Amino acid sequence: MKETVRGVVTGVNGPIVRARGLQGIRMLDIAEVGPHRLIGEVIRLDAESAVIQVYEDDTGLKPGDEVSSSCRPLSVHLGPGLISNIYDGIQRPLVDIAALQGSHIRKGVKAPPLDMKRRWHFTPVAAAGDVLAPGAILGEVRESESVLHRILLPPGLSGKLERLAGEGDYTLEDDIFGLQGMPDFRGTLASFWPVRQQRPYAKKVSAGAPLITGQRIIDTFFPIARGGTAAIPGGFGTGKTMTQHALAKWCDADIIVYIGCGERGNEMTDVLNEFPRLTDPRSGRPLMERTVMIANTSNMPVPAREVSIYTGITIAEYYRDMGYGVAVMADSTSRWAEALRELSSRLGDMPAEEGFPPYLATRLAEFYERAGCVETLSCGEGSITTIGAVSPPGGDFSEPVTQHTTRFVRCFWALDKVLADARHYPSISWIDSYTEYIDEVRDWWNERDASWFDTRREAMHILLEDDRLQQIVKLVGPDSLPVQDQLTLFTAEMLKNGFLQQNSFDPKDMYCGTAKQIKILAIIVAFHNEARELLSRGVDLKAITSMQVVGEIIRLKSEVGDHEVQLIDEANQMMKSQFSALNAEAAPAGGGNREGAVAP
Amino acid sequence: MNREIEYTGLAAIRGPLVFVEGVRNVGFGELVEIRSSTGELRLGQVVEVDEDSAAVQVFEGTSGLSLEGIGTTFIGRPLEIPVSREMLGRVFDGLGRPADGAPQVTTDVMMDVNGLPINPYSREYPRDFIQTGISAIDGMNTLIRGQKLPIFSGSGMPHNRIAAQIARQARLLTSGEEFTVVFVAMGVKFDVARFFIDSFEKSGVLENTAVFLSLANSPSIERLITPRAALTLAEHLAFTEEMHVLVILTDMSNYCESLRELSSSRGEVPSRKGYPGYLYSDLSSIYERAGRIKGKNGSITQIPILTMPSDDISHPVPDLTGYITEGQIVLERELFNRSVYPPIAGLPSLSRLMKDGIGEGRTRKDHAGLAAQLFACYARVKRIRSLASIVGEEELTELDRTYLKFGEVFEHQYLSQGEFENRSIETTLDIGWRVLSVLPEKELYRISREDIQKYYIPSEEAQ
Numbered sequence A: 001m002k003e004t005v006r007g008v009v010t011g012v013n014g015p016i017v018r019a020r021g022l023q024g025i026r027m028l029d030i031a032e033v034g035p036h037r038l039i040g041e042v043i044r045l046d047a048e049s050a051v052i053q054v055y056e057d058d059t060g061l062k063p064g065d066e067v068s069s070s071c072r073p074l075s076v077h078l079g080p081g082l083i084s085n086i087y088d089g090i091q092r093p094l095v096d097i098a099a100l101q102g103s104h105i106r107k108g109v110k111a112p113p114l115d116m117k118r119r120w121h122f123t124p125v126a127a128a129g130d131v132l133a134p135g136a137i138l139g140e141v142r143e144s145e146s147v148l149h150r151i152l153l154p155p156g157l158s159g160k161l162e163r164l165a166g167e168g169d170y171t172l173e174d175d176i177f178g179l180q181g182m183p184d185f186r187g188t189l190a191s192f193w194p195v196r197q198q199r200p201y202a203k204k205v206s207a208g209a210p211l212i213t214g215q216r217i218i219d220t221f222f223p224i225a226r227g228g229t230a231a232i233p234g235g236f237g238t239g240k241t242m243t244q245h246a247l248a249k250w251c252d253a254d255i256i257v258y259i260g261c262g263e264r265g266n267e268m269t270d271v272l273n274e275f276p277r278l279t280d281p282r283s284g285r286p287l288m289e290r291t292v293m294i295a296n297t298s299n300m301p302v303p304a305r306e307v308s309i310y311t312g313i314t315i316a317e318y319y320r321d322m323g324y325g326v327a328v329m330a331d332s333t334s335r336w337a338e339a340l341r342e343l344s345s346r347l348g349d350m351p352a353e354e355g356f357p358p359y360l361a362t363r364l365a366e367f368y369e370r371a372g373c374v375e376t377l378s379c380g381e382g383s384i385t386t387i388g389a390v391s392p393p394g395g396d397f398s399e400p401v402t403q404h405t406t407r408f409v410r411c412f413w414a415l416d417k418v419l420a421d422a423r424h425y426p427s428i429s430w431i432d433s434y435t436e437y438i439d440e441v442r443d444w445w446n447e448r449d450a451s452w453f454d455t456r457r458e459a460m461h462i463l464l465e466d467d468r469l470q471q472i473v474k475l476v477g478p479d480s481l482p483v484q485d486q487l488t489l490f491t492a493e494m495l496k497n498g499f500l501q502q503n504s505f506d507p508k509d510m511y512c513g514t515a516k517q518i519k520i521l522a523i524i525v526a527f528h529n530e531a532r533e534l535l536s537r538g539v540d541l542k543a544i545t546s547m548q549v550v551g552e553i554i555r556l557k558s559e560v561g562d563h564e565v566q567l568i569d570e571a572n573q574m575m576k577s578q579f580s581a582l583n584a585e586a587a588p589a590g591g592g593n594r595e596g597a598v599a600p
Numbered sequence B: 001m002n003r004e005i006e007y008t009g010l011a012a013i014r015g016p017l018v019f020v021e022g023v024r025n026v027g028f029g030e031l032v033e034i035r036s037s038t039g040e041l042r043l044g045q046v047v048e049v050d051e052d053s054a055a056v057q058v059f060e061g062t063s064g065l066s067l068e069g070i071g072t073t074f075i076g077r078p079l080e081i082p083v084s085r086e087m088l089g090r091v092f093d094g095l096g097r098p099a100d101g102a103p104q105v106t107t108d109v110m111m112d113v114n115g116l117p118i119n120p121y122s123r124e125y126p127r128d129f130i131q132t133g134i135s136a137i138d139g140m141n142t143l144i145r146g147q148k149l150p151i152f153s154g155s156g157m158p159h160n161r162i163a164a165q166i167a168r169q170a171r172l173l174t175s176g177e178e179f180t181v182v183f184v185a186m187g188v189k190f191d192v193a194r195f196f197i198d199s200f201e202k203s204g205v206l207e208n209t210a211v212f213l214s215l216a217n218s219p220s221i222e223r224l225i226t227p228r229a230a231l232t233l234a235e236h237l238a239f240t241e242e243m244h245v246l247v248i249l250t251d252m253s254n255y256c257e258s259l260r261e262l263s264s265s266r267g268e269v270p271s272r273k274g275y276p277g278y279l280y281s282d283l284s285s286i287y288e289r290a291g292r293i294k295g296k297n298g299s300i301t302q303i304p305i306l307t308m309p310s311d312d313i314s315h316p317v318p319d320l321t322g323y324i325t326e327g328q329i330v331l332e333r334e335l336f337n338r339s340v341y342p343p344i345a346g347l348p349s350l351s352r353l354m355k356d357g358i359g360e361g362r363t364r365k366d367h368a369g370l371a372a373q374l375f376a377c378y379a380r381v382k383r384i385r386s387l388a389s390i391v392g393e394e395e396l397t398e399l400d401r402t403y404l405k406f407g408e409v410f411e412h413q414y415l416s417q418g419e420f421e422n423r424s425i426e427t428t429l430d431i432g433w434r435v436l437s438v439l440p441e442k443e444l445y446r447i448s449r450e451d452i453q454k455y456y457i458p459s460e461e462a463q
């Protein structure tokens, strides 16, 4: 293992470097290239030479420069100190790099991912003499107020625990445990794991609960289960990043791994500014205390962008293995796919569709496959929910990345340019989106409100009817529709403005708890049913649509906080009494009425 | 270093690339001097190297080069340009060399034109509102200091006039600091450059402007360096001299065509419309050089201009630009044909940094709601217009007709303004309310009740 092999560079084509003489090096091993010892990974091997993809700018690298390798695969360092940190694609700590080099990233920088000097308070759980299986709990470290970090026996190891440190403060370099029969082994609080290899678990289990996101259109109409997979495809400016940020802020996962993959630097800065200031609505602690960030922005080296996804998901698996619910946001998987394309094209591979390599689908499948609910080796259930943004060229969903992604995700939140243009956010289309998790989450919702499923179905029906009617309206105008249909258009408009649309910048609206979601949806559906009833009794549609309560209902989302949902019941009372007043007026008159409807 | 060996003769010439054999000790990306038999000097860059040969991309193009008699020297470092404050008021060519007859500036500071990626942790999130005096921008697509906000235009539309108006009028509400301008022309005709230079001269900012010209008659490959050279100076001005720099880049479509040309002569697998698969990353390496840095007072604000072939926003150049920049100002042919100036499209235009740069203490408390409402209502106008064109206006409801009226007023009073009209943000917001007040109050569901109370003009007064 440990032996260092050496060779020389024979050619450089961008980040793709050819080298000769690396005897015994294996695929996916790490190599250090040239005088700056740039980090690279062996991605192709033949009898005479190795092809290395270099994760840093290799300008100036020459044939003849030295390459060395200690024949270890590209790995992440896992241990206390990951939380609240921000890394580049190959887990270099950006905060430390800034301290070393200033505002710009130079090549060849070396800094350990985890603070090796910091002391952590360790409390043992196991005891010397215990016979431990892989993944067994050795002890615990409080990593942040929100995260109790379980120190596990690394999955490759098992046996009789020969020694284990007592309660106390230790650095990541300190010797914490030893196993019988391994005299040279010093177990520490941290360990390495190869990024491209999935971490083991006992078995996959099925999800029982939704991941609550506080976003109404998601939780109510297109919910994702814990351990599920979702894609957010959309053209530029449709709201992929804002949606990812909203989920990272408000979803009820224990740990967030946010991967900024080939996107803007300022968006990462935005997260870095906001997360420490925002508090988790459940724990009351700053959101940063449960977040790990990977930032390999669009102007950072492309090969590292390719790895960033794996770095992120490996960290997610590490926390999953402690029994946590982890959510992974990857923005954007298209940039990752483009990195694959660029590298494969430099290797001269035969491309499949649109220049992408033929293995694109396999790689996407492998990535989403690392999500799921599992029975961990020793910490009960853990899960990884993976949500990937997709950036289709020209906003056209028929392109390869979107198409392949749909095969591996079970939730599809399609962003709609028309909605985004009208500043209807989140611009998730209620027509083109879908979820396959309804059955998994139904019981959970039923326990909270038995009528949830029916209300949701009725509301969805109104929206779908609206979509159908809009096609007719385009041909004949709204006035020629029967009055009941005009009401459907009206209610659909209420649903769009008062429920679906959610403003990420409005302090009361940015997060919407499930109780508030249920109540707002119910009041709109109740409005619709009541109004239908009155219409059939001959009440004028215009009288209904100009009821004062309509405006109140549309404003509930931004005026009623999560801790005052009873105010929605008051609005409900108000609605009932306004309906009775209308009913009383109308009762004597009767007869049909076809006055034009007014949409809100 | 004894690196200054001159190699004689080329093995092959292909498009803008030349291949040199028998080379030793050549580094990837390093600068190359190519001397023709007549003594003419060209510059190039190593784009691929192996044990005894190198592929060199020649910035000035290869026309007139032959295989024999050519001397190539590998310089041992990437292309660097001198940078200094003294470069303001000067004109440079596409490779950053003086083009105004005056001598090279004297400075010791040489910088690699490729720059270095900014550490995301070191960025300062841009939040300072720039008042451009143009309502469609200030009110609805706010420009922020340190933002990259392109103009997506089409042939014949007044993108240059708008960019010049922005450069002329841009100022901060909170401080008197002036913008320093770096103007970059790529593949445009001389009259476009002339127009900008004249405009800078008239408004008295020319001494505070550095101009980089790679005009239509310059070699196409040179353009790949031009924006980088200009941004290298901009970075020096912003982050060393702590100035606020406004970089205008026109026309990015020409830049992308040069990149396509280079890619195809290297025989690379093309992605959409023949552009290379790495166009996104390449454009990022330009656009991401905008921004602010923690602890530094300066900033780089970029206004790239690009023309969309056939006004097609899904064309790879505007598409990939939109994926990188922090919004886009889109010009609309239909408004242009109706003589609306500036013809800034109401819906597809967007400023992503607007959210954090406006509101109480920055512009005005009602700004965000007002803008959102204008967008929503104008979107509805567009829908009703297309409906009206089929069913006729008579078939519309009364409310829909009111919306049409709103649309007219919005386009004529809010969007339209003079090329030399400089509106304060207050004026812009007030016009916004006047325009919105055409609609019944209950249509304004995106605005808080409080703001409606304060600013909405009930119908009698609105007329």
Ligand SMILES: Nc1ncnc2c1ncn2[C@@H]1O[C@H](COP(=O)(O)OP(=O)(O)O)[C@@H](O)[C@H]1O
Residues within 6 Å of the ligand: A234, A235, A236, A237, A238, A239, A240, A241, A242, A243, A425, A426, A427, A502, A503, A504, A505, B323, B351, B352, B353, B355
């Ligand atoms: N939920 C939302 N609430 C308010 N504004 C939003 C929302 N989603 C998107 N936006 C607006 O749209 C802009 C673009 O969104 P973004 O997520 O950056 O798009 P994308 O990542 O798809 O390019 C944002 O800057 C913001 O102004």
Ligand SMILES: [Mg+2]
Residues within 6 Å of the ligand: A240, A241, A242, A263, A331
């Ligand atoms: Mg985005």
